[in-house]
Amino acid sequence: MDIVVKKIVREVKGGNQEAFAELVELYKDRVYHVAYRILGNVHEAQDVSQEAFLRAYTNLDSYDENRKFSTWIYRIATNLAIDRIRKKKPDFNLEDRVGGTENLDYHSQFADETPLPEEQIVKLEMQEWVQDEIMQLPPKYRTAVILKYIEDLSLKEIAEVMNLPVATVKTRIHRGREALRKRLG
């Protein structure tokens, strides 16, 4: 995988813009997923993930090929998602709780209008509830928890994505997890 990615990156850097589509194909689902989990809204998740790829393209020269591309694109996407949250609330403090779930739009993931079977409705409601609780976390804890338990990244990778020491990442995960224990445990 890494060899393939390196090859594509070099092609793009060499002027083959079309090759960038291959990179987007490889990482789009992961980027979109993490953006959705942070933002809880399909439209914003799409906006942020498209913007993340555009930024990756325009800043490709600053990408260090010795590092994982996934870490780099995750970093761009999570920073954009957090910026988006800050912009929504002008006086937003990172320690504040994010209230409201009015943006949560899980059902819009399903284009089909046919009614869902009971079992799926229960599953969807469970997913909405968990997403809602994730949204209650302050963004810095939210990102750490999502990267750890939903994206399954190692602590070292999360530290690289968030540009923080591993010890700080651990603290954020612990605090986020503690808040979720009270709500989801």
Place this chain on the structure above:
Amino acid sequence: MACSREQRTLIDTYLDEEMTTREAEQLERHLQECPECRSYVDECSTAVARLRSMARLEAPAGFTDQVMKSLPKQPKRRQWKT
């Protein structure tokens, strides 16, 4: 929790999924005799399991095309070569 800081650190290491076998044995011994820590670990594990059960979402159809359309147009360097 009334337990020592050491036990609490051990629980955090377990939930961070960074535990050595020796630490795991140590924690297991403690959990057997401490119902309070046991229920704490259970609650944390339930919360983590719920996070892990979240469905994987895929990027919407046409995503790559839209990204490609948004890219700046490439300079036509070759045309300038003589």
